[in-house]
Amino acid sequence: MHYLDASKGDEILQDLVAIIMENRTYLSEVDGAIGDGDHGINMAKGFRQCGEAIDGQSLSLAKGLGKLASVLMGSIGGSMGPLYGSLFLGMATTVKDKEIVDPQTFGDMLAGGLASLQDISDAQVGDKCLLDTLVPAVEAYQAALVDGADFAGALERMRQSAEQGKESTRDLVSKIGRSARLGERSRGHLDAGAVSCCLLLTQLADSTEARLQPRAA
Amino acid sequence: MQRIINDPDNVVDDAVRGYLRASPTLYAATDHPRVLKYAGEPRNKVGVVTGGGSGHEPAFLGYVGEGLCDAVAIGEIFSSPTADAFFQAFDAANQGRGVACLYGNYAGDNMNVKLARKMAELEDIEVQTVVARDDVASAPADQRDKRRGVAGEIMMWKIGGAAAARGDNLNEVIRLAQKAVDACSSIGAGLSSCTIPANGKPNFSIEPGKMELGIGHHGEPGIEITDLPSARKMAATLCKPVLEDRPFKRGDEVAVLVSGLGATPVMELNLLYAEIADILDEAGIKVHRTYIGNYFTSLEMMGATLTLMQLDDELKTLLDAPARSLALSQ
Numbered sequence A: 001m002h003y004l005d006a007s008k009g010d011e012i013l014q015d016l017v018a019i020i021m022e023n024r025t026y027l028s029e030v031d032g033a034i035g036d037g038d039h040g041i042n043m044a045k046g047f048r049q050c051g052e053a054i055d056g057q058s059l060s061l062a063k064g065l066g067k068l069a070s071v072l073m074g075s076i077g078g079s080m081g082p083l084y085g086s087l088f089l090g091m092a093t094t095v096k097d098k099e100i101v102d103p104q105t106f107g108d109m110l111a112g113g114l115a116s117l118q119d120i121s122d123a124q125v126g127d128k129c130l131l132d133t134l135v136p137a138v139e140a141y142q143a144a145l146v147d148g149a150d151f152a153g154a155l156e157r158m159r160q161s162a163e164q165g166k167e168s169t170r171d172l173v174s175k176i177g178r179s180a181r182l183g184e185r186s187r188g189h190l191d192a193g194a195v196s197c198c199l200l201l202t203q204l205a206d207s208t209e210a211r212l213q214p215r216a217a
Numbered sequence B: 001m002q003r004i005i006n007d008p009d010n011v012v013d014d015a016v017r018g019y020l021r022a023s024p025t026l027y028a029a030t031d032h033p034r035v036l037k038y039a040g041e042p043r044n045k046v047g048v049v050t051g052g053g054s055g056h057e058p059a060f061l062g063y064v065g066e067g068l069c070d071a072v073a074i075g076e077i078f079s080s081p082t083a084d085a086f087f088q089a090f091d092a093a094n095q096g097r098g099v100a101c102l103y104g105n106y107a108g109d110n111m112n113v114k115l116a117r118k119m120a121e122l123e124d125i126e127v128q129t130v131v132a133r134d135d136v137a138s139a140p141a142d143q144r145d146k147r148r149g150v151a152g153e154i155m156m157w158k159i160g161g162a163a164a165a166r167g168d169n170l171n172e173v174i175r176l177a178q179k180a181v182d183a184c185s186s187i188g189a190g191l192s193s194c195t196i197p198a199n200g201k202p203n204f205s206i207e208p209g210k211m212e213l214g215i216g217h218h219g220e221p222g223i224e225i226t227d228l229p230s231a232r233k234m235a236a237t238l239c240k241p242v243l244e245d246r247p248f249k250r251g252d253e254v255a256v257l258v259s260g261l262g263a264t265p266v267m268e269l270n271l272l273y274a275e276i277a278d279i280l281d282e283a284g285i286k287v288h289r290t291y292i293g294n295y296f297t298s299l300e301m302m303g304a305t306l307t308l309m310q311l312d313d314e315l316k317t318l319l320d321a322p323a324r325s326l327a328l329s330q
Helices: A006-022 A024-034 A039-054 A061-076 A080-095 A103-120 A131-146 A151-171 A178-186 A192-210 B008-022 B083-093 B107-122 B141-146 B152-165 B170-182 B231-244 B266-282 B313-320
Strands: A002-005 B027-029 B035-038 B047-054 B071-077 B099-104 B127-132 B184-190 B210-213 B224-227 B253-260 B286-293 B303-311
Touching: A002 A006, A002 A103, A002 A151, A006 A024, A006 A039, A006 A061, A006 A192, A024 A039, A024 A178, A024 A192, A039 A061, A039 A080, A039 A192, A061 A080, A061 B083, A080 A103, A080 A192, A080 B083, A080 B107, A103 A131, A103 A151, A103 B107, A131 A151, A131 A192, A151 A192, B008 B027, B008 B035, B008 B047, B008 B071, B035 B083, B047 B083, B047 B107, B047 B152, B071 B083, B083 B099, B083 B107, B099 B107, B099 B152, B099 B170, B107 B127, B127 B152, B127 B170, B152 B170, B152 B184, B152 B253, B152 B303, B152 B313, B170 B184, B170 B313, B184 B231, B210 B231, B231 B266, B231 B303, B253 B266, B266 B286, B266 B303, B286 B313, B303 B313
Parallel strands: B047 B071, B047 B099, B099 B127, B253 B286
Antiparallel strands: B027 B035, B035 B071, B184 B210, B184 B303, B210 B224, B253 B303
16 A cells, blocks of 8 residues: 655645646636636746745645645635635645545545535536536545555546546536636637646646555555 | 836736825725725724725725725736735724625635635624626626626715715615615626736737627626727617616616726717717606716726616715715715
């Protein structure tokens, strides 16, 4: 059985910062089709600030995620500030005091983040938003564990479902946020929040998998 | 993009610095860089707070002042202020009699205000909210709760602010601000796109010679794209859905607000108003008060919005009460 050493939080957080910074322009282009075109700018601003705040520090996963949440909620605003802020805060709370993250704890962390986000938003799967990526990804991870998958196997199922969930938004008509005003005209375009969520979950899976350590049974 | 800026990412903070320096009798800084409060003496009244994205100037900060709002939370361009900013604005406006948070119906604002209210609860600051829903183009009348708040928000601040200024309690301020919102119907017509500085290119496009009816304050698509009509026809096009939105009848009194979207000359707004006034005359509707100018804009979009507020004696009294702010003084 494998586990993640939770003291590596700063490294994982810097990976998340990097993936958003690298996709700043891409996220704004996706958003430009049916929104303001500022999703990449706002996300990059928040993640850059988080990266600067934790630069050179050694942080637990809980502390790193908590820092990201407070920066997003405290400085980027918009819809994404509270949504992602709540998501990462919920994740941070779940792994607080954990020294190791085993496959079950990782699943609890995902579920805790989702529950926290749903506490401030009534959005549903199918509304064309980040939940279309997040919900199937979390469910797939947990289903994989039930099926007997190991940590890496469950992360792979999460990545696949996140990707499928993101792609599913292309054919949806937006029911929430600013793009909801577009009605049918929102069909045919990816949702920017679903795209950024897919980037983050995929990177979280990659970064976790790269740091998995074997544990004596 | 031909703009007066330093760094496109710092436009809002740099602008706030300008407002503070230019109008020290109106604005006082707070501990939060994106929260300004009224510089006048606190008067043991209900605090009135608003907030929203930048790019709509003079909204939202232009309505901080006497008889209007006590504090404002300032967001990134076209993006909601943070929950922390809303909370700090509640704290700045609170004079011990509770806070009325009067804002527009946008997903980000709804969520951040919700989080900020939780923060205020911990500090024992009572906060109640009214959400403006005046844009007739954004949802039909039977789905009023889905409508955006646009320039009608100004009437909500005016009425709610006047009620607070005369000493009404929080429940009464909320009731009257809600009554103001419920009495407002608005629609906009866009003639060109706007450009978010950090993006550097237009958000969308309206072809020369075309007009987009029902366009939103962030360039949300409207309900119809037509050839650009004469001002007379444009007035009729704007008046029709607004007049049909509620049972206006002959003898009704209204307040009329014609706001430019940022790039249309005020001369043209007055020209448009003359045509609107003719239409209201013909319908037997009496104009009690008129506001014409750049009251609620969308960066440098060309075009205008029309708001009608149906008045009764209670609303008229509050509408006529004095106010002093950057954007509205009477």
